[in-house]
Amino acid sequence: xVVLEEPLKEVLNLKNYxxxxxxxxxxxxxxxxxxxxxxKTIAKVPRSNAExxxxxxxxxxxxxxxxxxxxxxxxxRYLFRLKNKLEEKFEEISRIGVMEHGKTIDESRGETRRGIxxxxxxxxxxxxxxxxxxxxxARGIDEYMIRTPIGVFACIAPFNFPxxxxxxxxxxxxxxxNTYIVKPSSEDPLSQxxxxxxxxxxxxxxGVCNMVHGGREVVSAIxxxxxxxxxxxxxxxxxxxxxxxxEGAAHGKRIQAQCGAKNxxxxxxxxxxxxxxxxxxxxxxxxxxxxxxxxxxLVMVGEDDEFYDRFMEQLTDTIKRIRIxxxxxxxxxxxPLRDPGKKKRVVGYIEKGxxxxxxxxxxxxKFEVVGDYPxxxxxxxxxxxxxxxxxxxxxxxxxxxxxxxxxxxxLEEAIKLVNDCPFxxxxxLYTSSGKLARxxxxxxxAGNIGINIGIAAPMAFFPFSGMRDSFYxxxxxxGRDAVQFFTExxxxxxxxx
Amino acid sequence: MLYTASSFIRFYNExxxxxxxxxxxxxxxxxxxxxxxxxxxxxxxxxxxKDLITRxxxxxxxxxxxxxxxxxxxxxxxxxxxxxxxxxQAVSDVLNDAVQVxxxxxxxxxxxxxxxxxxxxxxxxEFTLVAEKKSLRIEKLKSL
Numbered sequence: 001x002v003v004l005e006e007p008l009k010e011v012l013n014l015k016n017y018x019x020x021x022x023x024x025x026x027x028x029x030x031x032x033x034x035x036x037x038x039x040k041t042i043a044k045v046p047r048s049n050a051e052x053x054x055x056x057x058x059x060x061x062x063x064x065x066x067x068x069x070x071x072x073x074x075x076x077r078y079l080f081r082l083k084n085k086l087e088e089k090f091e092e093i094s095r096i097g098v099m100e101h102g103k104t105i106d107e108s109r110g111e112t113r114r115g116i117x118x119x120x121x122x123x124x125x126x127x128x129x130x131x132x133x134x135x136x137x138a139r140g141i142d143e144y145m146i147r148t149p150i151g152v153f154a155c156i157a158p159f160n161f162p163x164x165x166x167x168x169x170x171x172x173x174x175x176x177x178n179t180y181i182v183k184p185s186s187e188d189p190l191s192q193x194x195x196x197x198x199x200x201x202x203x204x205x206x207g208v209c210n211m212v213h214g215g216r217e218v219v220s221a222i223x224x225x226x227x228x229x230x231x232x233x234x235x236x237x238x239x240x241x242x243x244x245x246x247e248g249a250a251h252g253k254r255i256q257a258q259c260g261a262k263n264x265x266x267x268x269x270x271x272x273x274x275x276x277x278x279x280x281x282x283x284x285x286x287x288x289x290x291x292x293x294x295x296x297x298l299v300m301v302g303e304d305d306e307f308y309d310r311f312m313e314q315l316t317d318t319i320k321r322i323r324i325x326x327x328x329x330x331x332x333x334x335x336p337l338r339d340p341g342k343k344k345r346v347v348g349y350i351e352k353g354x355x356x357x358x359x360x361x362x363x364x365x366k367f368e369v370v371g372d373y374p375x376x377x378x379x380x381x382x383x384x385x386x387x388x389x390x391x392x393x394x395x396x397x398x399x400x401x402x403x404x405x406x407x408x409x410x411l412e413e414a415i416k417l418v419n420d421c422p423f424x425x426x427x428x429l430y431t432s433s434g435k436l437a438r439x440x441x442x443x444x445x446a447g448n449i450g451i452n453i454g455i456a457a458p459m460a461f462f463p464f465s466g467m468r469d470s471f472y473x474x475x476x477x478x479g480r481d482a483v484q485f486f487t488e489x490x491x492x493x494x495x496x497x
Numbered sequence: 498m499l500y501t502a503s504s505f506i507r508f509y510n511e512x513x514x515x516x517x518x519x520x521x522x523x524x525x526x527x528x529x530x531x532x533x534x535x536x537x538x539x540x541x542x543x544x545x546x547k548d549l550i551t552r553x554x555x556x557x558x559x560x561x562x563x564x565x566x567x568x569x570x571x572x573x574x575x576x577x578x579x580x581x582x583x584x585x586q587a588v589s590d591v592l593n594d595a596v597q598v599x600x601x602x603x604x605x606x607x608x609x610x611x612x613x614x615x616x617x618x619x620x621x622x623e624f625t626l627v628a629e630k631k632s633l634r635i636e637k638l639k640s641l
Contacts, residue, residue, distance in 0.1 A: 002504065002507065090555065104501065104503075105501075105503050106501050106502050106558065109555065109558050110558045110559045113555065113556070113558055114559050117559075274568070278566055278568060281566040282566055286566075323500055330500075330501055330503045330504040330507060331498065331499075331500045331501065331504060332500075332501070333501060333566060457559065459559075
């Protein structure tokens, strides 16, 4: 058992980053950031207020004209420098990710890498941002489209991927010539602080990137501020739909709200069993199930009871051996939930599943932790079978390590289950049949489809899609979509006498 | 026991460090002066292999991959290398130890490749490549 060294040795008092400086919040209240595996406070984060946010907006607004005139090539060079900084701090950032969130070191390194990949893609902005043109749209007249930056944008980040998610947006926003404000999750804001230390070190002009810690007051101020042109949000559907999308749109902003999910993981009778089972491990229990792309409902297709029994036996036997503990222990495969409140919520769903008649094959409430750590936030993996679509555990987003298993006879029935679900974030099919795979990707109404992929997480150069109750807005994050979100299209029609 | 990709990578680096340490001792021993170039090149190559595996892991690990869950766990004890004191051994015994050290490292690379296959696609490839290089080394050592 090797426990990696913690990079944070003392409790940090976090500050906002505004106009190129680390500044105290105007608010005198703060909240503790707690390492969920140790239940120890590792930082204090200010509960900033609307005044703090306004300072950041004014700085970003002031920086915009000059930054907009900085050439795309020069802007991309800042991002190359950022990429190099992030590589230097790769391990430190990853370990901080474990400490602030609870995920395992493998998962945290994966998150760090995904964030860096977006920086890498955004360095290509001189190509990505190009418009198009056509000469002689009429005799002697040419027409062209150019993309122009818009102004100040902001991101409201979630707790489950506190490092990566702002990087779905920030690199593209500044690469396209906008200025930016990040409001990190107040539950785990330390890796974002690391990001801003790197942004500070690469010498960005003051005001181009700003960070304001805080909670609802800052969110509300972002949504209402007249000088913020657009907002990117990742979080739950109720907040994304009813607060961010409605409030932001009411104030004339571009909004992209990537929301909740209830993802189906379909297993066809011809699936490669060993690989499928390994994929369920990460799909359902990776990041302790706190992932909007996680598998939630496992649907076994087919009438073959023998196949079902064998599969479930192997599945249960594999999952019950998942090692739970502190993510900095390299032997650990699943960390704690982010906090005891989230654990309580998941336990509530387990109880609900039992009340509603599902069969609990593996009870995550009984678990062993590797090492001597308080059990407050830990929970083992749970498996229910005999789950039916109307049960609460089949419908609601649990956001924890719980698998609900259903059976259907045909792929058509499985697709209907997916499409009847109000969410449309991800859907996965495990099969050896190209025909079934094509039918699945063609008929399924979900934004991210995995064919023999347990977590259908689009790479940085593709949009992070999502449909229906999983996404509110028009243009997704990452890649070319991000370029579109952060730019206005200006058309010029030109004639010279 | 090694249960995660992270622990596989760390253990591989430790094994390769043992290999490097072993050859460094041989470089100090006058009895092996005629093989100095061979051992120096092995050390250089081992350092490159460490960089290769670590970089490959870090560059392909993403939250889409099943890094925390290799197909099977591996036991460090299966790759333990016991070498005698270089100074107190005959040249042939020392060279046999070198073969044993390289063999353990090679076997780990092959087993890690199997266990991670299909998960972190680039990493198994690199482990295979290192295992092939180890086979060549073993042949070379046997020919000395």
